Amino acid sequence: MVAGLALTAGLVSCDSGNMRRDPGHVYAPDMTYSRAYDAYTANPNFEDGLTSRPPVSGTVARGHQLPDHLVEGDTSAYKSFTTSLRFSEDEIKEGGRLFNIYCGICHGTGLDGQGPLFNSGKFASMPANFKDAKYLHMPVGQMYAGIKYGKNMMGSYASQLDIKQRWMVIAYIKKFQSENGGDAFTFGMDTHPAKEVAAVEEKSGEM
């Protein structure tokens, strides 16, 4: 009887811990583990041990936008920087979706700087309120630099948003601002792009 109890106790204790810290064995290791380097496997061929590499300097991935040649400190150059991209209604809607995912958490889905992280008191400083006079007339290039490099407490979003997505988000903000006292919206399909910006002469390796 004691043995029976002990056995049951053993079975029950095995059963209760459903979680496992140990991945267990595999049946065919040579078919399970990739011999080729995968995106996140350690790579002894590089000094930093990472397999994922930044794009080779001077190259542009197929289907991607040409990068700009400005660098982080070029504040005044960025103020006059813009894009020749023009967006359809759907793309602006997509910009709104992206804004809500990547920006809304701080700037608020109402674009008023009242995101959940600020409202709950976790943030020390208030994220930009796009309805505020300070931002209503902000040049798009300055916004672009803000997304690419970050500004003050805001970090860089270059690793999350590719170039076209950044401009889609900016188009969404500008469209919103144009309806709330800002400048006229100029990124719609119906407005002709300004003269091609000479931003493509030198291509840095950055995205």
Place this chain on the structure above:
Amino acid sequence: MFYSKNTPESRASIEKHFLENVYKICRLCCSFASLLYKGKLILKFIPVPESLKPMLRLCFRSALSLFILLLLSNVSAIAAPDGKALFMSNCASCHNPVKESTGPALKGIRGSLPGDGWVYKWVHNSASLIASGDAEANRVYNKYAKTAMTAFPSLTEEEIDAILQYADDYKAPVAATPAGNANSGAPAESNTWLYTVITLSLLVLVVILWRANQGLKRAANDKENIPNEKEIPLYRSKLVIAVTAILIFIFSGYWLVNGAINEGRQQNYQPLQPIFYSHKVHVGINQLNCLYCHAGAEKSRQAMIPSSNVCMNCHKQINEYTGAEEHPLKTAEGKEIDGTQQIQLLYKYAGWDPVKKAYNRDEKGNILATPIQWVKIHNLPDHVYFNHSQHVKVGQVQCQQCHGSIEEMDEVYQFAPLSMGWCINCHRQTEVQFTNNNYYSIFEKYHEELESGKRTKVTEAELGGLECQKCHY
């Protein structure tokens, strides 16, 4: 007007404030008038002992003075600049009353500033104050990474005082407690133990009763001289041996087959991670979108494990875990975790100096960061191809369908078995979002059939989702 920063917000806020105050005063007047009236009535019509009358009068008088005081305080509230509104529209993007941010915390800062209207000069034009060689101005400028403070020449001295007063009076908001989640960490202890003990004792009882019954029967037979069958011990009984053998065969077979099938599967795998990162805190409580960190899920095969710069987007500011009371962090083993300590650990990986509020850099300017070596949880064998963008972007599958309620997991575990049967089952049953989806525009026959009403839906299996080489190649 008493506000000079003519933003719609500050105006709206002040107007609201004003109206609220007017309303309050009206309400107070009315209630006080009715009180006085009632009081007089009481004194007049109800016989009050003479001895009590002076006391009642005193009561009314003090009520009157209180009323006047309240009125005055409200009036002064209307006349004074609204520090909160001014702070929110002018200062809040760089300053917090109680936390260091781009600029210093403002609560109690008045005490540490030089006198003689230094603060007014600083706010009106900090750059010229710095250029004039003022020691304090240069110290502040250098301390906060030489970030120039925007000049606010339009703020009056009174308004600056109001802002600083607001900062001094500021009390940090208490984070809203998520409703009644405090006990969800420890699921109610199951009653398995109780049931096991009861079942076992009942079994023992049955055996004892059976044996007793047998014994009594034998005794009765002996008494009546009926010959008893020869008693065979249980372990030699053919029936018992046969039943035991069959049971052992069935159970061991089940165990063996099940074990072989589950070999290499890792459902419920929950590895210890280098940093105790709680998805529940980030996604569940703080409402981050999955894609914020796993931006690759829409674009590539990998969902992407965020690099530490993504963490630092928020954690430059959030340097402590403040939710320890509402949601204490615990490992699956029940070990308590200090969230703030885990954020410090992140700073070490990211190369961030929380005191200087800057990244540590080498002489070339590269940030001295080391990658966080997260332990991969969902391991598909190399001979299976899986692409996140195909499922998330094209198929519009929700993350939770395969990963479970991530927003409720402190430590993530593998929710789905990730077996082939599980994949195939979903491919058979799931209706593909077929219309308004460019990706499937080439399937003309299906589109025609859908339009003519011949079919109501298209499943992934009908698009070739069961073919071997779709995933194995």
